[in-house]
Amino acid sequence: MKKLSINDIARQLNVAKSTVSFILNGKAEEKRISRELSKKVLEFAEQAGYRPSQLAKSLSTGKTQMICLMVEKISDHFFSHIAYHLEALAYKSGYKIIYCSTENDPDKARELISVFRTRQVDGYIITPPVNIDAEIRDLLNDNLPVVLFDRYLPDTPTDYVGLDNYNGTREAVEHLIAAGSKRIALVTLNSGQTQMLERLSGYMAAIKRHKLKPLVLKGHFEDEMEATVKLTVQFLKDNADVDAILFATNYLALSGIKAINELGLNIPTDIAVIAFDDHDVFNIFNPPISAIAQPREEIAKQLFNTLLDKLENKESLKVVRKIIIQPKLVLRGSTR
Amino acid sequence: MKKLSINDIARQLNVAKSTVSFILNGKAEEKRISRELSKKVLEFAEQAGYRPSQLAKSLSTGKTQMICLMVEKISDHFFSHIAYHLEALAYKSGYKIIYCSTENDPDKARELISVFRTRQVDGYIITPPVNIDAEIRDLLNDNLPVVLFDRYLPDTPTDYVGLDNYNGTREAVEHLIAAGSKRIALVTLNSGQTQMLERLSGYMAAIKRHKLKPLVLKGHFEDEMEATVKLTVQFLKDNADVDAILFATNYLALSGIKAINELGLNIPTDIAVIAFDDHDVFNIFNPPISAIAQPREEIAKQLFNTLLDKLENKESLKVVRKIIIQPKLVLRGSTR
DNA sequence: ATAGTTAATAAAACCGGTTTTGCAAGTCAA
DNA sequence: TTGACTTGCAAAACCGGTTTTATTAACTAT
Numbered sequence: 001m002k003k004l005s006i007n008d009i010a011r012q013l014n015v016a017k018s019t020v021s022f023i024l025n026g027k028a029e030e031k032r033i034s035r036e037l038s039k040k041v042l043e044f045a046e047q048a049g050y051r052p053s054q055l056a057k058s059l060s061t062g063k064t065q066m067i068c069l070m071v072e073k074i075s076d077h078f079f080s081h082i083a084y085h086l087e088a089l090a091y092k093s094g095y096k097i098i099y100c101s102t103e104n105d106p107d108k109a110r111e112l113i114s115v116f117r118t119r120q121v122d123g124y125i126i127t128p129p130v131n132i133d134a135e136i137r138d139l140l141n142d143n144l145p146v147v148l149f150d151r152y153l154p155d156t157p158t159d160y161v162g163l164d165n166y167n168g169t170r171e172a173v174e175h176l177i178a179a180g181s182k183r184i185a186l187v188t189l190n191s192g193q194t195q196m197l198e199r200l201s202g203y204m205a206a207i208k209r210h211k212l213k214p215l216v217l218k219g220h221f222e223d224e225m226e227a228t229v230k231l232t233v234q235f236l237k238d239n240a241d242v243d244a245i246l247f248a249t250n251y252l253a254l255s256g257i258k259a260i261n262e263l264g265l266n267i268p269t270d271i272a273v274i275a276f277d278d279h280d281v282f283n284i285f286n287p288p289i290s291a292i293a294q295p296r297e298e299i300a301k302q303l304f305n306t307l308l309d310k311l312e313n314k315e316s317l318k319v320v321r322k323i324i325i326q327p328k329l330v331l332r333g334s335t336r
Numbered sequence: 337m338k339k340l341s342i343n344d345i346a347r348q349l350n351v352a353k354s355t356v357s358f359i360l361n362g363k364a365e366e367k368r369i370s371r372e373l374s375k376k377v378l379e380f381a382e383q384a385g386y387r388p389s390q391l392a393k394s395l396s397t398g399k400t401q402m403i404c405l406m407v408e409k410i411s412d413h414f415f416s417h418i419a420y421h422l423e424a425l426a427y428k429s430g431y432k433i434i435y436c437s438t439e440n441d442p443d444k445a446r447e448l449i450s451v452f453r454t455r456q457v458d459g460y461i462i463t464p465p466v467n468i469d470a471e472i473r474d475l476l477n478d479n480l481p482v483v484l485f486d487r488y489l490p491d492t493p494t495d496y497v498g499l500d501n502y503n504g505t506r507e508a509v510e511h512l513i514a515a516g517s518k519r520i521a522l523v524t525l526n527s528g529q530t531q532m533l534e535r536l537s538g539y540m541a542a543i544k545r546h547k548l549k550p551l552v553l554k555g556h557f558e559d560e561m562e563a564t565v566k567l568t569v570q571f572l573k574d575n576a577d578v579d580a581i582l583f584a585t586n587y588l589a590l591s592g593i594k595a596i597n598e599l600g601l602n603i604p605t606d607i608a609v610i611a612f613d614d615h616d617v618f619n620i621f622n623p624p625i626s627a628i629a630q631p632r633e634e635i636a637k638q639l640f641n642t643l644l645d646k647l648e649n650k651e652s653l654k655v656v657r658k659i660i661i662q663p664k665l666v667l668r669g670s671t672r
Numbered sequence: 673a674t675a676g677t678t679a680a681t682a683a684a685a686c687c688g689g690t691t692t693t694g695c696a697a698g699t700c701a702a
Numbered sequence: 703t704t705g706a707c708t709t710g711c712a713a714a715a716c717c718g719g720t721t722t723t724a725t726t727a728a729c730t731a732t
Contacts, residue, residue: 016712032709048692055400056456056688059391059717065416068433074423075618080416087410087437096455097435098402101423119432121389220664226620252619284590286597321701339717352682357720368679392718395687 004048013044020045048305058120068116069099069134069309070109070126072150077250078294079127082149085300086125093308095122106131113139123307128153130192144319145310149303151193159310161302161323165195165276167307168292168327169202170328172246172274175329177210179336181244181272187256188248190218198249199276215239232259236271244335246271250279253289262288273334287333298325340384349380356381360388393455403643404452405435406445408486413586413615414630418458418485421589421636422461429644431458440557442467449475459643464489470671479653481646485639487529495646497638497659501531501612503539504628504663508582508610511665513546515672517580517608523568523592524584526554535584535612551575561591568595572607580608580671586615589625609670623669629642 006024010017019040022031041259043049058064067090071079083099090097098121100111106129113135116124123145128136133156139146140158147159176184178257186203189196200216218234219228232255236242242270245260247253257267265271267287275282278293283326302323309316342360346353356377360368364374378557380386394400403426407415419435434457442465449471450462452574459481464472469492477480477496477645483495505522512520522539525532536552543550553571555564568591583589589611593603601607603623611618614629638659645652 006690007688018691018713019711022711023397026689031711034710037711051450051454053395053688054389055395057686057690059395059719060690062717073420075414075416075420080419083416084409084411084437088433091436096436096451098432098434099419099423100432101420114387115432118387140692160515187578192572225616238703253616258620261620278619280561281590281615283595284597285621319491344720353719354683354721355681358681361720370680389718392687393720395689395718396720398687426689458689 004050005049009041009045009048009050013024013041015041023222024050029159041146044231062120064120065095066111066119066121067095067097068121068124068126069097070102070112070116070124071099072104072127072129073101074099075101078150078277078296082294082300085297085303089300089304092195093304101130102127106127110135115146123147125149125303125307126315127151138238138275145307145317147307147310148305149299151195154194157320159306159321161299161306162195162325163294163299164324164326165198166202166205168276168329169199169246169248171202171205171327171329172276172292173203173206175331176244176246176272176335177206177212179272181336182212183215183239183241184212184246185215185217185235185239185242186246186248187217187219187235189221189252191221196248201247215242219252219255225251225258228252229258229262232256233262236265238264242271245274247273247275250275250277250282250291253282253291254279257285257289267334268336271320272336274329278330282332285334289334290332291330293328293330295325295328339389340386342386342388345377345381345384345386349377351377352430358628360386374569379632390646398456399458400456401431402457403431403433404448404453404457404460406452406460407435408439408440408465409437410435410465413439414486414613416634417632418636418639421633422640425636429640438463438465446471453480456642459483459647461639461643463487481643481653483639483646485635487531490530493656495642495657497635498531498661499630499635500660500662501534502538502541502643504612504665505535505582505584506542507538507663507665508628509539509542509611510624511578511607511667512582512610512617512671513542515550515608517672518548519551519575519577520548520582521551521553521571521575521578521579522582522584523553523555523588524586525557527557531586551578555588555591561587561594564591565594565598566587568592569598572596572599572601578607581610583609583611586611586613586618586627589618589627590615593621593625599634603670604672608672610665614666618668621670624671626668627666629664629666631661631664 006017006020010020019033022028023033023038023041032119046234069083069086074080100112109129109132125147127150128148133153135144136156146162149161152160173184188200204214219231237260245256247256260267260271267273273289275289275291278291282289282291306321342353342356346356358364359369359374359377360381382439405419412415423433436448445465446466461483463486464484472482472492485497488496509520524536540550555567572595581592583592596603596607603609609625611625611627614627618625618627642657
């Protein structure tokens with residue numbers, strides 16, 4: 001019951017295995033192999049249910065048809081959805097995806113990249129933690145396709161697919177102001193990652209344009225939800241005049257909503273709420289939560305196409321593309 | 337800048353590559369290779385930063401150190417968390433995980449299994465759709481380790497890690513009854529999968545034990561959330577006496593909560609709510625939603641250990657283990 | 673002294689493909 | 703009619719490892 005190999009076919013038909021290989025790869029004509037023999041081999045392979053070993057193929061071609069998807073945490077709502085869409089796209093092109101979570105730890109990320117290199121994956125889709133510029137550069141130097149997303153490395157030019165975070169928060173704040181909010185806070189993370197900085201910039205820009213006073217709370221990535229809730233409760237107590245909050249991630253928003261509930265404040269009468277990055281459940285809340293939505297399928301599509309182009313087109317390795325996708329401000333009941 | 341191979345090392349040191357292989361694999365002693373040569377090779381490899389090709393290794397050993405994780409949908413809250421925990425466990429043992437989503441489509445599942453077979457993954461962790469008994473049996477016949485989870489195939493004995501679904505719903509209903517509910521509905525899916533049937537059975541058992549009348553609404557897996565909300569709204573209108581609902585999945589619960597909100601009913605005064613499968617956001621709702629929690633990390637641990645045992649221990653392939661994990665009823669404000 | 677061990681390593685076969693090179697027979701042109 | 707070119711396929715090399723078998727020199731026992 002063991003799988004049959006190209007050698008078995010060659011032996012059983014009394015044909016050289018190179019010939020069999022050519023025929024099975026559609027190079028029969030090019031290699032001037034008789035129609036007769038070609039047919040014989042094809043029929044035999046078909047009837048025997050021959051499946052070439054991807055492993056052997058990879059070893060000789062150097063292509064594994066595998067893509068590394070390295071994200072912060074695969075269980076995160078955003079990343080797991082990106083993973084879902086990427087899988088569908090990869091599938092159509094014969095690629096498989098291996099995922100891994102960095103937990104935002106540069107050491108872990110480095111180690112993971114090293115492992116994937118020995119596995120010779122064909123390309124990388126990465127949400128980089130800080131300080132892995134060197135490893136990313138190594139990949140690029142070895143002509144391995146890399147596309148970053150969600151955040152990028154300012155000092156290392158690479159292909160990148162990301163949201164227009166700046167515009168996302170800017171527009172959200174503009175909307176809040178237009179709807180009458182006067183005291184708008186931003187709850188974000190104490191993070192140096194580009195997407196967070198951009199979100200902060202967008203907020204600041206809109207606030208300043210309207211000559212309002214900025215008010216920013218910075219939580220910590222590692223914190224448990226309870227800690228963040230506490231932090232937000234205290235923040236709201238200390239700043240009782242806040243009439244709108246923009247949350248820089250959906251998890252911060254969830255903690256924030258809990259904090260608002262605990263304080264017995266009403267959304268949106270007492271306080272308007274907008275979350276960055278939409279979440280399935282935002283629509284369920286009462287009132288439903290407005291969000292700056294990231295078009296996840298579009299992001300996945302751009303990621304995959306960018307990578308695929310580099311995988312199939314050597315020339316493409318030399319160009320560096322930045323693809324910036326516009327967010328959608330989805331207004332629901334949590335804003336006036 | 338190309339990677340150096342075992343051949344390069346052998347050539348540069350004027351040593352047979354078999355010798356190098358033995359030394360690098362710690363078989364120097366066993367193969368009676370001089371301490372001197374051994375040291376020379378090890379030092380050279382170390383300083384040259386030699387990394388053996390996993391591909392070549394796989395081809396000759398037949399082991400790829402890869403595991404296929406086949407779930408219904410990788411973006412699902414439950415599955416993405418299982419994926420997360422599995423990754424951490426696999427990492428420690430040198431395994432990598434390739435995921436794929438079946439969308440509950442047997443044809444897609446079959447195709448995926450075929451692809452993974454040509455890639456020679458070492459083992460499979462699968463949430464099977466119905467009607468893929470034949471393919472699972474084929475895997476087992478070829479001595480490939482397979483562990484099912486979440487649901488199993490009644491006609492095909494395999495290793496399995498799953499929740500005690502029956503007890504989960506049974507206890508939840510018992511709790512509702514003890515808290516005073518008289519008219520308890522179950523909202524579930526129109527699905528023949530074992531986990532759904534078990535949840536239904538547990539509900540029925542508790543209902544009957546207390547001589548209550550069962551009331552079951554069956555939604556459809558493929559439905560959009562809006563459709564499910566509508567269905568639930570109508571159901572609640574048609575059955576105004578319902579004072580408690582048990583939702584058989586967390587997505588059904590989310591739709592249900594929306595339906596309840598739309599009808600202006602109060603949780604838990606008008607209607608108590610318990611969801612099967614806990615969700616990060618349940619704690620955020622006001623009131624927070626009670627749930628029958630699946631110990632995800634424990635499930636992942638059992639899955640991985642079961643698989644690993646079969647991967648490393650030939651004998652273990654012959655035994656079939658069913659591991660049933662007890663759920664935890666997490667009571668929050670949505671029940672009285 | 674000679675066969676039999678053993679130590680230490682080299683050589684070769686194998687895993688299952690792809691790709692380059694080789695070769696015999698037939699065809700064509702000079 | 704003979705060298706050059708094509709046809710159609712076989713043979714071999716290669717990808718980078720693991721594992722089995724072979725070889726040689728020194729050592730031991732008879």
